[in-house]
Amino acid sequence: MEKTPHAVITVTHPAPRRADLRFMLAHPAHLIALGFGSGLSPWAPGTVGTLWAWLTFSLLRPFLDDFGFGMLIGASAVVGCWASTVTARHLATADPSAIVVDEVVAFWLVLWLVTPAGWLGQLVTFGLFRFFDAAKPGPVGWADRRFKGRPGEPIGWVQGCGVMFDDFVAAGCCLLVVALWQWW
Numbered sequence: 001m002e003k004t005p006h007a008v009i010t011v012t013h014p015a016p017r018r019a020d021l022r023f024m025l026a027h028p029a030h031l032i033a034l035g036f037g038s039g040l041s042p043w044a045p046g047t048v049g050t051l052w053a054w055l056t057f058s059l060l061r062p063f064l065d066d067f068g069f070g071m072l073i074g075a076s077a078v079v080g081c082w083a084s085t086v087t088a089r090h091l092a093t094a095d096p097s098a099i100v101v102d103e104v105v106a107f108w109l110v111l112w113l114v115t116p117a118g119w120l121g122q123l124v125t126f127g128l129f130r131f132f133d134a135a136k137p138g139p140v141g142w143a144d145r146r147f148k149g150r151p152g153e154p155i156g157w158v159q160g161c162g163v164m165f166d167d168f169v170a171a172g173c174c175l176l177v178v179a180l181w182q183w184w
Helices: 022-023 026-033 037-038 046-062 067-093 101-114 119-135 139-146 157-183
Strands: none
Touching: 022 026, 026 037, 026 067, 026 119, 026 139, 037 046, 037 101, 037 119, 046 101, 046 119, 067 101, 101 119, 101 157, 119 139, 119 157, 139 157
16 A cells, blocks of 8 residues: 655744834834833843832822722733733743733732832832742742743733733732731
């Protein structure tokens, strides 16, 4: 018997891109996802994005009451999912380090809930949040792995919202430590 060759279908995916100023300004989602440029930092973009969150929180806090800040955080979470999805697709990477809107919105939540903490209290929560976000212990690591795409898999809403989700879990862990500290 003669063997017949099987058709092989090759799916090509775009090569991963690197975010730069031109990329950021090419689409509104990029500008949002890259934290208005804070995600372009060549060193520790997540930390720079969290510092950007702290600065913008400090600037916005005098103008927003608790309801206003709650609405801002809720709307920013939805917009952040959209911006993360679009930007990750355009960068051809499921969770690019340049996307920092997740750090921004999650750290806003932390700061909003620990206010009226003073400068030292905010500094401690900054350190705790960065630890949970970077080291990804326990539930943060689970959340991070849960929504990662597989290599070659198209980037969709699941991955875009997953970018945001693990940072909200990190925020929850940070707030739990703060609550336990206050209780003790």
